[in-house]
Amino acid sequence: MSPQILITDDDNDILSALSLLLKSEGYSVNTANSPEQAIEKFRAHNFDLIILDLNYARDTTSGEEGIQLIAALRQLDETIPIVVMTGWGTIEVAVSTMKNGANDFIQKPWENDRLLAIIANQLKLAKSHRQFAKLSQENQLLQAEFYSHNVIAESSAMQQIIGTLKHLAQSDVSVLLTGENGTGKSLFARLIHDNSPRSKHSMVSVNMGAVTESLFESEMFGHVKGAFTDAKTTRIGRFELADEGTLFLDEIANTPISQQAKLLRVLEDRQFEKVGSSKTQHVDIRLIAATNADLQQAVNAGQFRKDLLYRVNTMTIEIPPLRQRSADILPLANNFLTQIANKHNKPQLTIALDARQALQNYAWPGNVRELGHVMERASILCQTNEIGRNDLRLDIEGEFTATPTAKLASVSQQPQDTSADLRSLNEIEKDIIINRLDYYKGNAIEAAKSLGVSRSAFYRKLDKIKSET
Ligand SMILES: Nc1ncnc2c1ncn2[C@@H]1O[C@H](COP(=O)(O)OP(=O)(O)OP(=O)(O)O)[C@@H](O)[C@H]1O
Known part of the structure; x- marks a missing residue:
């Protein structure tokens, strides 16, 4: 998908000229002609970069409205690159915006090549920041998890199961691993991932029994800064971390019943919103779940949603006890x-x-x-x-x-x-x-x-x- 850019300026000629230039370079462009409209559009869509003018209707030189707009955008998103446009004579204002949240600025009238270079650089930087944030969160998860890749399977029962798992790994089908505690379900989830076309991406594990009910949504879907008292920074949830890879939901029977509908929705549509945001995000994940419980019995007892069971158990593989x-x-x-x-x-x-x-x-x-x-x-x-x-x-x-x-x-x-x-x-x-x-x-x-x-x-x-x- 081409990067999405929001341009904000009250001059329609500038909006048209910039749109034309950026579209010809393969970007998707959306425009806003006031700070209010910019915020409205920003809340509704996912953008990769914003270009904004500092001066709007109120006055033409102070840059006050633009500075306020940057502050409001930064409240919603700490990381999106913001490039400021400024007219001749307001360079000092532009420089000060960079101390207050803007990433770069360009003077009007702009030189096309210079503007395009700034945009390309900012997009590249933002991508590497995202990757870094993702990696450091993944590292924290990995440190908590020790697994051995050396799978031992001498018995014919296990050899058959491993053959089936390797075969299933090639498809994107959801797999439910059942079996007693300690039989190796997590290890076999890893084996599926490692043998799948998604192996170059992450496998993210969540122990559903260990996620507290109150933090469930934030843990799974992430939250934006300020979504609740402790949300000091934006957090990437497990679904987003697993994007393009595999999400392993361990102990799925322990998902609090109050959260099962939310889980079902994202598993069905592969769409979710961060806590505190109304923007819908898409994810591409392969699902593996595991349990030592009898999920059908849990359904009969009203502890597990039937529709969620059908979503996770497309293929069920039972790992026999030792x-x-x-x-x-x-x-x-x-x-x-x-x-x-x-x-x-x-x-x-x-x-x-x-x-x-x-x-x-x-x-x-x-x-x-x-x-x-x-x-x-x-x-x-x-x-x-x-x-x-x-x-x-x-x-x-x-x-x-x-x-x-x-x-x-x-x-x-x-x-x-x-x-x-x-x-x-x-x-x-x-x-x-x-x-x-x-x-x-x-x-x-x-x-x-x-x-x-x-x-x-x-x-x-x-x-x-x-x-x-
Ligand atoms: N076939 C195997 N070969 C090598 N090591 C194994 C094998 N099966 C299990 N293990 C090891 O045994 C330990 C327990 O396995 P694992 O955590 O995968 O079990 P589990 O079924 O997911 O347990 P739980 O239900 O309690 O989450 C791990 O250290 C794992 O590496």
């Missing part, structure tokens, strides 16, 4: 150890056999995130270069026995006294299978799922146990 893909556990654990070793500049620790078994058998209610924490803690506790089962502390800490899934973990790790555990691998496997069946009250399908093995493999193991007893 306990259903045990082939990923050890590769993930080793990946965490590599990261820890790199971070502390130390040799990488290995994992002893008993620890590997414990990792495989634990139910991981906190999924991959919990595995990361366990490996971090084990690295600290470990006194050799090999992590042992005791270093994992999986069956010792109260936090792991508080949930039903954690109970499952502890039953599967018998006996607790590792020093006396001299059973064969077959016997350990047999104990685990029996315990797991007990836990799931005889439901072999659930038991097989929780161990990350296929139903038929589980039945084969059961048959073997039966034949041995």
Whole structure:
């Protein structure tokens, strides 16, 4: 889109001549013949630059009206380039306007080349200021977010999902990632973005559960200076930051119900207004959302708008819990150890056999995130270069026995006294299978799922146990 320029002057001949010149250079031009009209037009449209005369009907030399107009425009927008036009003999006034908000000035009668050069320079400067503001806000977001690009997916379930995500990444379709906490939804949102045609632009994440209701609009859509008491400067919202890139709405089920209609509108029309402004802005974003909640249930309970659900769930991908893909556990654990070793500049620790078994058998209610924490803690506790089962502390800490899934973990790790555990691998496997069946009250399908093995493999193991007893 060509840059939009507003020219303000009370002399219609000047408006026509300037319009002609700027249009011939490819700019879009709008004109106003009084300060009042300029403000009115400025409120209604998005301009990239303003050229304004300092003197209007009241008098012809003081520049007072022009100075007031600049002040009023600066109240509405701190950054738009303002170029002042001034007649002969009023240069001093023009210079003083630059101390009060104007960016440059040109003397009438103007030289076309000089005026065009000033306009081009000011537009370029404003663009780089915008980019800088955007980048510094993005940096703040990135600092708060640590993610690893190294995606581990050894299990066939995850390999299939990653294939699907990479395929979906090529389209602009909205994706909803579901799954328990810590299964990697944020990481997979990043994977979609990185593999999409938008990867050169930003992925902006918002944790919808962390945005307070009162600041929701300002956070998402931004605000203009003075929109409310604390709005000391203009703020760019997350939608604008994500323009041309991807917007990742994490924990979308936690969007306050009072804000869901506003979110729906911008997702439907890709249009919004900053708080305190009536100007409509357009954004071009790709939407990815994530939740660990059952959104359909939330809709039934009146906590989530049905139309918003349909807007976000064009494609739903469920990320399975870690306990259903045990082939990923050890590769993930080793990946965490590599990261820890790199971070502390130390040799990488290995994992002893008993620890590997414990990792495989634990139910991981906190999924991959919990595995990361366990490996971090084990690295600290470990006194050799090999992590042992005791270093994992999986069956010792109260936090792991508080949930039903954690109970499952502890039953599967018998006996607790590792020093006396001299059973064969077959016997350990047999104990685990029996315990797991007990836990799931005889439901072999659930038991097989929780161990990350296929139903038929589980039945084969059961048959073997039966034949041995
Ligand atoms: N397949 C994977 N490969 C490598 N690291 C992973 C994988 N899955 C998850 N992680 C890591 O586990 C941690 C938790 O993942 P992430 O934050 O993406 O989970 P989440 O599902 O978004 O969690 P929540 O629902 O709590 O927001 C992160 O450090 C992430 O990098």
